[in-house]
Amino acid sequence: MAMTLAQAILSRKSDKAPEEGTLCRVRVDLAFANDITGPPAIRSFKEMGAEKVFDPARCAVLPDHFTPNKDIAAAEQAKEARDFALEQGMLYWEQGRVGIEHAFLPEQGHILPGEIILGADSHTCTGGALGAFATGVGSTDLAALWALGETWFRVPSTIKVRFEGEKPENIGGKDLILALLSLIGVQGARYKALEFSGEVVERLPMDDRFTIANMAVETGAKAGLFAPDKTALDWVTPRAARSFEPAFPERGAPYEKEILVEVSEMTPLVALPHSPANVRPALEVGPMPVDQVFIGSCTNGRLTDLEQAARVLRGREVHPSVRCVVIPASREIFADALRLGFIDTFIQAGAVVCTPTCGPCIGGHMGILAKGERCVSTSNRNFVGRMGDAGSEVVLSGPLVAAASAVAGRVADPSEVLAND
Amino acid sequence: MTRTITGKAWVFGDDVDTDVIIPARYLVTSDPRILEKHCMEGLVPDFSTRVAPGDFIVAGENFGCGSSREHAPLALKGAGCGGVIAASYARIFFRNAINVGLPIFECPEASKAIAEGDALEVDTSSGTITMTGIGEVFHFSPFPPFIEEIVAAGGLVPFVREELERRKTR
Numbered sequence: 001m002a003m004t005l006a007q008a009i010l011s012r013k014s015d016k017a018p019e020e021g022t023l024c025r026v027r028v029d030l031a032f033a034n035d036i037t038g039p040p041a042i043r044s045f046k047e048m049g050a051e052k053v054f055d056p057a058r059c060a061v062l063p064d065h066f067t068p069n070k071d072i073a074a075a076e077q078a079k080e081a082r083d084f085a086l087e088q089g090m091l092y093w094e095q096g097r098v099g100i101e102h103a104f105l106p107e108q109g110h111i112l113p114g115e116i117i118l119g120a121d122s123h124t125c126t127g128g129a130l131g132a133f134a135t136g137v138g139s140t141d142l143a144a145l146w147a148l149g150e151t152w153f154r155v156p157s158t159i160k161v162r163f164e165g166e167k168p169e170n171i172g173g174k175d176l177i178l179a180l181l182s183l184i185g186v187q188g189a190r191y192k193a194l195e196f197s198g199e200v201v202e203r204l205p206m207d208d209r210f211t212i213a214n215m216a217v218e219t220g221a222k223a224g225l226f227a228p229d230k231t232a233l234d235w236v237t238p239r240a241a242r243s244f245e246p247a248f249p250e251r252g253a254p255y256e257k258e259i260l261v262e263v264s265e266m267t268p269l270v271a272l273p274h275s276p277a278n279v280r281p282a283l284e285v286g287p288m289p290v291d292q293v294f295i296g297s298c299t300n301g302r303l304t305d306l307e308q309a310a311r312v313l314r315g316r317e318v319h320p321s322v323r324c325v326v327i328p329a330s331r332e333i334f335a336d337a338l339r340l341g342f343i344d345t346f347i348q349a350g351a352v353v354c355t356p357t358c359g360p361c362i363g364g365h366m367g368i369l370a371k372g373e374r375c376v377s378t379s380n381r382n383f384v385g386r387m388g389d390a391g392s393e394v395v396l397s398g399p400l401v402a403a404a405s406a407v408a409g410r411v412a413d414p415s416e417v418l419a420n421d
Numbered sequence: 422m423t424r425t426i427t428g429k430a431w432v433f434g435d436d437v438d439t440d441v442i443i444p445a446r447y448l449v450t451s452d453p454r455i456l457e458k459h460c461m462e463g464l465v466p467d468f469s470t471r472v473a474p475g476d477f478i479v480a481g482e483n484f485g486c487g488s489s490r491e492h493a494p495l496a497l498k499g500a501g502c503g504g505v506i507a508a509s510y511a512r513i514f515f516r517n518a519i520n521v522g523l524p525i526f527e528c529p530e531a532s533k534a535i536a537e538g539d540a541l542e543v544d545t546s547s548g549t550i551t552m553t554g555i556g557e558v559f560h561f562s563p564f565p566p567f568i569e570e571i572v573a574a575g576g577l578v579p580f581v582r583e584e585l586e587r588r589k590t591r
Contacts, residue, residue, distance in 0.1 A: 023567050040451040040491055048581040066449065073449035122489040122513055138491035138517035139451075144581045152567060186436050187483040191512050220483060222512055275436070362445035362488075381487060383440040384463045390444075 002250035004158040005225045006193035009133040009247045013116050018155040020254075025152050029115035029132075029242075031145040032060035032091075034101055034358075035067055035074070037120035037138070038081035044143035053088050054149030060091035060110070062101040065358045069095075070365040099330025099356040102126035102214060102298035107332050109239035113228040113246035118145050123298050123380065125221065128194075128213035129206065130236055131228035131246055136217065156193040156222045157256040159184075163200035165264035170414050172308065173208030174300055174378065174398030176200070177215040178269040179261050182279035190220030192256065195249060200263055201226065206235045207304035211398075214299045215380050218276040268413055270376070271396040274384050282401045282413040292375040293324040293406035294387075295399050296354075297361045300378035301329030303336050305399040310342040312403035312417055313349040319409030324351040325360060325367040351406070363387045369394075376405040424545045426503040426524065427553075428475030432537045433464065435481035439488040439514065443496040451492055453499025460496040474501035477543070479535045481507065485514025494523040504543060506550060506561070508532040519568055520577035526550060531559035 003011060003018070010018040013027045033041045038061050045053075053059040061081045066074035078095075085092035091110070098104055102123050105111050111127040117134035118124065120142040127134030137151070145151050163176055181188075194216050201209070209226050216224020226232065228246040236244075270285060272278045295301070295309045306328060318324040326346045328334035334356060337343050346353050352367075360367030361379035369375055369388030374395065377387065382394035397405070400414040407417050441463030443456055450456065461468035461478075478484075478497065484507035485493060494517050497505065504524030518525045526543060531550045535541065540553040550559045564572065574580040 023565055036448045037489065037491070044578055047578045049585055050581070071449065077449060120489055122487065136489040136513050138489050138513060138520060140491060140520040140577045141516055144577055147581055147585060186486060187509070190483060190509065220486065220511060364445060381440065383438045383487060385444050386440050390463050
């Protein structure tokens with residue numbers, strides 16, 4: 001029987017044929033945790049009576065959430081995670097060299113086509129952009145992975161998503177995944193895999209694919225997969241930290257259903273509070289003032305995102321009553337943005353530029369919202385209290401809408417600001 | 422393992438996310454006794470002082486969506502919550518609850534019928550949820566056998582400990 005991409009990957013690493021709906025044990029290619037999920041994983045690992053991780057070259061700790069350490073408690077957690085990683089000889093990158101895990105690990109060639117990647121962070125599904133079966137787990141599951149090198153999965157059925165049409169210039173990965181969320185909702189793909197395809201995907205740069213795969217979890221999906229094509233293989237091959245063998249969906253694979261997203265007539269989208277599926281065109285939102293704009297995160301903190309934000313902010317000023325926080329997602333992205341002049345553009349426009357961290361996206365630090373404040377954010381979730389006080393609001397968007405909103409002082413479509421160019 | 426849990430219902434809707442179960446700003450610890458003070462505070466600000474041991478969270482579809490934070494089931498456990506009864510669960514929350522030993526029950530019918538404050542009794546051996554006030558009984562879906570093994574072992578930590586011991590003696 002022909003296999004979906006999810007099945008094709010699982011079949012390589014599983015104890016049996018990956019029949020949909022059945023449980024199978026799989027061997028893992030990389031298992032990682034961060035400064036928040038690491039410490040409980042380490043404690044579970046020790047309680048399990050485990051002494052050494054199954055393979056230090058396939059186990060990683062990335063201090064990216066409350067880092068640079070925001071307070072003493074966060075510093076203690078980061079230290080516990082670091083001490084364990086160094087003692088075990090695991091992959092570890094210190095603050096300053098690391099980046100947000102889901103941007104940094106692919107850059108470093110640690111997420112590869114055909115692999116199974118488990119991370120103690122829900123946005124681990126970002127790795128699906130490279131055709132890896134990548135998904136999030138909790139800390140105890142991660143501890144078991146470090147101890148055993150394997151885990152169990154229920155083999156998911158797959159929904160095929162086709163993005164078709166002529167993509168307008170101002171439409172990016174964020175708009176495409178928000179369009180899907182508006183169609184299927186926050187549990188439309190619960191327990192399932194998504195496989196992204198269509199003529200729009202064929203021409204889509206990697207950064208946009210990472211954004212789409214990143215928010216697969218917002219539909220409830222276990223994985224959001226792209227079959228590795230020339231774009232993906234050209235991107236990943238020179239970076240690969242290990243040898244790899246891509247897997248592909250087979251012709252005639254059984255998809256549970258197919259969803260068509262027609263993009264030709266789309267205009268940039270936003271998700272209003274308090275659900276990523278509460279989607280409308282930015283142009284139709286009406287007057288909605290903003291206090292903060294955040295451009296960054298594992299969803300939209302990559303070079304293409306910063307380039308788009310810079311395109312809007314170049315020669316313009318952030319609105320006087322708005323704080324605009326820009327955070328490149330990794331050191332490499334930060335360095336490239338510096339070299340290309342984007343950082344200068346942000347500073348000249350009056351934005352705050354910070355070192356790579358998850359910080360504001362989770363209401364951690366570097367851009368917290370007060371009661372009654374509203375933020376346009378390029379991150380992935382706008383749940384109640386996500387970025388600060390339970391009485392604050394988050395509007396999700398891509399970098400063009402975010403930057404335009406920073407200039408306008410209200411939720412704005414990029415065309416409203418770029419019209420004078 | 423026979424176990425009866427009794428408590429009253431705290432009713433929530435669909436898509437209860439991990440940010441309202443335990444906001445990320447409190448994740449500078451994974452101690453359930455500290456986390457529980459902020460449990461559900463996004464929706465019920467004084468939840469931790471009002472919840473009684475054994476009380477149930479009753480919710481709709483997709484309970485626990487969002488983050489992978491294991492702190493969410495830990496906070497509910499720390500608050501003394503007897504378990505969660507929901508129409509369905511987000512997948513990472515489901516795994517985390519099983520792994521840390523927070524009782525969870527999938528039962529769309531019970532999720533619809535139960536109202537705020539209803540007295541409930543869950544019998545894990547017969548797989549039933551009883552609304553004790555009116556005597557209405559619901560059956561929740563059993564887990565697949567492999568997951569039952571983890572539950573029976575008392576969570577993933579003891580389960581893996583046994584597996585590691587088996588590997589050592591092999």
